[in-house]
Amino acid sequence: MKTKTEGIVLSVSDYKENSEKISVLTKDKAYLSFIIRGSAKMTARNKIFPLTVYEFIYDEKDGRDMYAMQGRNVVRSYLSHDLKKDAFTDVLIEAVRRITCEETNELYEDLLFVLDNLEKAPYLYGSYLLARLLYYSGFRPYIDGCVVCDSKLIAGLSIERGGLVCAQHKKATDIDDLDLVRHFRHLQLLTKENLPLYKEEITLEDFKLLIDFIERHLDLRMRSFSFFLVL
Numbered sequence: 684m685k686t687k688t689e690g691i692v693l694s695v696s697d698y699k700e701n702s703e704k705i706s707v708l709t710k711d712k713a714y715l716s717f718i719i720r721g722s723a724k725m726t727a728r729n730k731i732f733p734l735t736v737y738e739f740i741y742d743e744k745d746g747r748d749m750y751a752m753q754g755r756n757v758v759r760s761y762l763s764h765d766l767k768k769d770a771f772t773d774v775l776i777e778a779v780r781r782i783t784c785e786e787t788n789e790l791y792e793d794l795l796f797v798l799d800n801l802e803k804a805p806y807l808y809g810s811y812l813l814a815r816l817l818y819y820s821g822f823r824p825y826i827d828g829c830v831v832c833d834s835k836l837i838a839g840l841s842i843e844r845g846g847l848v849c850a851q852h853k854k855a856t857d858i859d860d861l862d863l864v865r866h867f868r869h870l871q872l873l874t875k876e877n878l879p880l881y882k883e884e885i886t887l888e889d890f891k892l893l894i895d896f897i898e899r900h901l902d903l904r905m906r907s908f909s910f911f912l913v914l
Contacts, residue, residue: 686743784819813893
């Protein structure tokens with residue numbers, strides 16, 4: 684059955700016989716892969732680009748998650764052709780691609796919302812997406828009190844223990860910058876509706892803190908973030 688679905692390209696990789704395989708997060712079909720025949724050739728006219736939203740046309744068959752693409756129409760592109768900006772976006776895309784999520788329709792809307800607004804405040808919107816990914820993964824940092832004793836007198840944030848800590852249970856290796864601690868808590872609570880109203884400045888340090896949480900608790904190594912930092 685011929686089917687259409689909208690999706691954003693998360694990755695493009697070489698496939699056999701001059702073809703390419705693309706990984707797509709779709710609006711209504713979760714994660715799909717498409718084979719684009721002949722697109723690896725230098726002269727190919729059916730090139731597919733990452734960070735781009737397409738309407739894909741394919742023959743849907745039960746039980747498959749990889750299809751031969753029959754057609755596509757560009758909806759919009761998030762490629763900026765600015766190396767630093769695209770490298771930052773790549774960090775978000777890698778996180779979306781590698782973190783297991785069952786609520787893909789909500790994730791799709793979150794991702795496009797962030798990409799649409801990234802120019803306004805990159806670290807704010809990027810950090811919001813990372814916080815949402817932690818939520819979708821099932822790991823939710825404890826932010827209602829001390830993760831050890833539930834005291835409301837918070838003195839730091841423990842990446843190791845996954846939440847806020849009081850003075851009694853704070854270790855020397857825990858985060859004790861209270862601005863970072865406060866921002867981290869706020870980011871777990873923000874929604875798409877109130878995010879544009881948020882006035883505090885979110886910086887690279889806030890974003891890095893969320894990367895550290897993801898790497899620690901979801902057992903990932905965010906290679907794209909290491910590349911972003913050296914640019």
